[in-house]
Amino acid sequence: MAVLPVYEVFARAKHDEPLRHVGSVNAADDELAKAYAWTLYDEESWIEMCVVRREAIVPITEHGKVPVWGN
């Protein structure tokens, strides 16, 4: 069985707050990811919502590891 891509979902409810990560969805393409994100994470009246394929995210730190120089 094919594994569907994971999309990370970001949203904000007010103009003066930053986009924040609200969850993720599995979807076959961008359009389905948009529909799934909008219908699944509907706990707020978002003024902005977007999705990004997890594989498109460029990591700076290794997963779960704190940089050696702190903070």
Add this chain to the structure above:
Amino acid sequence: MSETGAREFESLDGMPSAAAEGLHCLLWALADTKLLLGFHYGEWTFGTPELEAAVASCSLSQSELGHVRLLHAILKKHWNGDPDAIIESRPAAAFANTAYLDQPVDGWPAFVAMNAVVDLAATRVLASLRGSAFKPLRMSVDKMLDEERHHAHHGRGWFRTLGRRGGADAEQLATATGRALGAVAVWLGPPDDPADRALTEAGIRRESSFAVFTALSEDLRQLAAEAGVAMPTAVPVAFAGWNPRTRRNVGARGPADDILFHLRGEANAMFRLGE
């Protein structure tokens, strides 16, 4: 003046009678189609291929039923249509929904065709009412169209997904799409419908039903080409004794008894408040 440049109407006062009758029929048809879409989406909250689609289907159902409420409120205020009676006491043959929704949606390809064709057709009819000279409709239309974006994403996304899979999935989708498009063509009506012409002349619609069907067919042709789905080159459409009130040909039966039974909640009628 409205966006269409026509005289604005706060109510039916002063509206040409052919346009008022055409608008009544069109809103009724939209409300009935959305009611049946809401029913089928609701039923498909369970049985979808993945959990996200179940949540989406449930959400699509909720928004369709919300749109029914908005349309019934307009029908009640301007035509004195009782929303309860509209659903509860009309015979099946009086329902003006797209005939594709008359029977159970019997599989996921049929569901996707409903979403990508029938729902989109209703949305394109709504879009033809944007900036309408009939003011009470304007705000509601914009709200409904905003929500319909997500319906369109879902329909197109699944259409492409089944098309890319090819084989039986794509074949069943092509068959269901052809059936849905044929039903929608009848629902939209003949190209020379006088009520439709009265609506565009009065600035209540910016596009005729024929223009809506042409645009819808082009949308689907592009989507099918992108998805690799073999669409029928021409959909045979016959108008035999077409009734503008039901948007059906003579002899059509309307939604199946079983669907109306569940839709009306007849089994639980004794629990209604105030009865």
